[in-house]
Amino acid sequence: MVNWEKAAQPAKAARAALSYEAIATAAIEVADGQGLDAVTMRKVAEHIGAGAMSLYRYIDSRDDLITLMADRVSAEAIAPPPTGDWRADLTEAAHRIRQVTLRHPWLARHALNAEDFGPGTLAMTESTLALLDGHGLDTGDMLDAWRTLLAFVQGHAFAEARRHEARQRRTDASETGAPGPSFLDKAAESGEYPLSTRALREAPRPPDPQDAFDRRLGHVLDGLAQAFFDRDRR
Secondary structure, eight states: OOOHHHHTSOOOGGGTTSSHHHHHHHHHHHHHHHOGGGOOHHHHHHHHTSOGGGGGGTOSSHHHHHHHHHHHHHGGGOOOOOOSOHHHHHHHHHHHHHHHHHHOGGGGGOOOOGGGOOHHHHHHHHHHHHHHTTSSOOHHHHHHHHHHHHHHHHHHHHHHHHHHHHHHHHHHHHTTSOOOOOHHHHHHHHTSOHHHHHHHHHSOSSOOHHHHHHHHHHHHHHHHIIIIISGGGO
């Protein structure tokens, strides 16, 4: 496990080139540029300009390295202070999480257990639960609402990032030659998938990512309202 007390200490000047902060920053840069699978102790050490074995003075394993990365990135999604309007507050928190996930898509692939939470993850969680506190929800309800929102936002943003990458690859491929008919084109001609092909072909090309996110976020918030916030009115 990561020693969070040591990780929170500032690096000593003589060893500033190698510290928890430097290791986390280098690993995040590798993951952002090449994906989570590219993150290895050796590659991160090379990125810093250190020997791979020197990282083990700070991190016991690759799993601990990824936990350290996730904690540092989670701090980017700390929610603003609550206004009292839970829906507006959760909307703002969701937008922040979306932007963080778009910057670091690999984050959606790494689920942290509570015992792995560090200062960044705890600060982000605390700030978001504060948006739900005071609205008549018990602790279990607050966690359910928060995890539901987080799962939607991270999943949506991760898929959004992957679709962007796929479109870019298709654009690059089309510049080298005319693309042939896609499987979707052939499926539409076959008539075997009428609902799927009609829905996919009639959808905006491509839909505005922000509009799509806001619309679907509204559905999630409507569900949370019915499940938790409006139940005393029924």
